[in-house]
Amino acid sequence: MVRTLARIHPDRVFAAESAMCMFDLEQPYDIHPEHELTIASPSRSGIHVFAKTGFIKRTLYVPNMQAMSINGVRVTSLARTLFDCARLLPFECMLPIADSAAKAGFDMASLTQFPTTRFDETNRIARLLTYTDPLSDNGGKSRARAVMIAGGYMLPHLQYPCPNPDNPAFPLRVDFIWFLPGDVTVVGEYDGMAKYGNTWTEMNTHVTKQCKRDAYLRKRGVTTIVHFSFDDVIHRELLYRKLDDAGIPRMH
Incomplete structure (x- = not known):
């Protein structure tokens, strides 16, 4: 127009x-x-x-x-x-x-x-x-962070690098990470639908890789991994519930 x-x-x-x-x-x-x-x-x-x-x-x-x-x-x-x-x-x-x-x-x-x-x-x-x-990787992750800010949550670090066992030259980067008292580390991953692919094979491959990645992050000391989608961001009470369950503190 x-x-x-x-x-x-x-x-x-x-x-x-x-x-x-x-x-x-x-x-x-x-x-x-x-x-x-x-x-x-x-x-x-x-x-x-x-x-x-x-x-x-x-x-x-x-x-x-x-x-x-x-x-x-x-x-x-x-x-x-x-x-x-x-x-x-x-x-x-x-x-x-x-x-x-x-x-x-x-x-x-x-x-x-x-x-x-x-x-x-x-x-x-x-x-x-x-x-x-x-440092925000894309618009969906930025919007998710805006919703977190509106909810008063502690700000996460963005695109935080973690060692990659399969390719040390390219570290794994998590979308959001919180370092909490008591050596508690919480990772947040925004799962846009595009990353899952369009076919059953593509989706199955992605889910397998995601499970492997999550298992490795937990071995590296990550306490909790919160996966959320655009639907969770739009219906913010769903995202807030996941963050509350993971113990992310609200600053106000």
């Missing part, structure tokens, strides 16, 4: 999530609702609903606009796009984008160059800068 409208209205500048889709960053599908787009405006913010189609055009006030072009589509700068998304989107949707930007080398601290108009916006930006981590 963005590309099509850019051809029809070449002077239009897209903003927030509608600009974000043009950048090569991890981003959740659910920040892009059907039949909604956001356009930058140098003068005002507003919303227009087209009666016949139900299409929603949001206008976002962007002062001192410095538009850039990506594949023929005019969008707000990456810094401005990140800033607007950070103040408008839920934290669990924004952290994957921020982690991805930081991993690509973007200085997230540059978001502070833009003035906020409300106290809650200032808090949203500060919270995002506090928790952004370029």
Whole structure:
């Protein structure tokens, strides 16, 4: 839709999530609702609903606009796009984008160059800068971490290396790891469905490898291994139950 409208209205500048889709960053599908787009405006913010189609055009006030072009589509700068998304989107949707930007080398601290108009916006930006981590491996794991943060859980170490007996040059990296009092070590593994494959053989091979990996981690002193899925992240009470059962403390 963005590309099509850019051809029809070449002077239009897209903003927030509608600009974000043009950048090569991890981003959740659910920040892009059907039949909604956001356009930058140098003068005002507003919303227009087209009666016949139900299409929603949001206008976002962007002062001192410095538009850039990506594949023929005019969008707000990456810094401005990140800033607007950070103040408008839920934290669990924004952290994957921020982690991805930081991993690509973007200085997230540059978001502070833009003035906020409300106290809650200032808090949203500060919270995002506090928790952004370029070590996050992908958007699903970033979203899982955001849900953990929202639940008040102790922050894990990310992509922690463990010795690999089969190939010492390439250590095993666990998604999340907590070192708790009493020599208790808990590993968290985010199991995206893509890693299981599409056939019975692929799934069986993955499960076999996973069991072997888990057994080795336990031999290396890991006390508990928590496997969780995207469904657990979306229905956060399921993830919270698993973390509670594993003894991950809540800090607040």
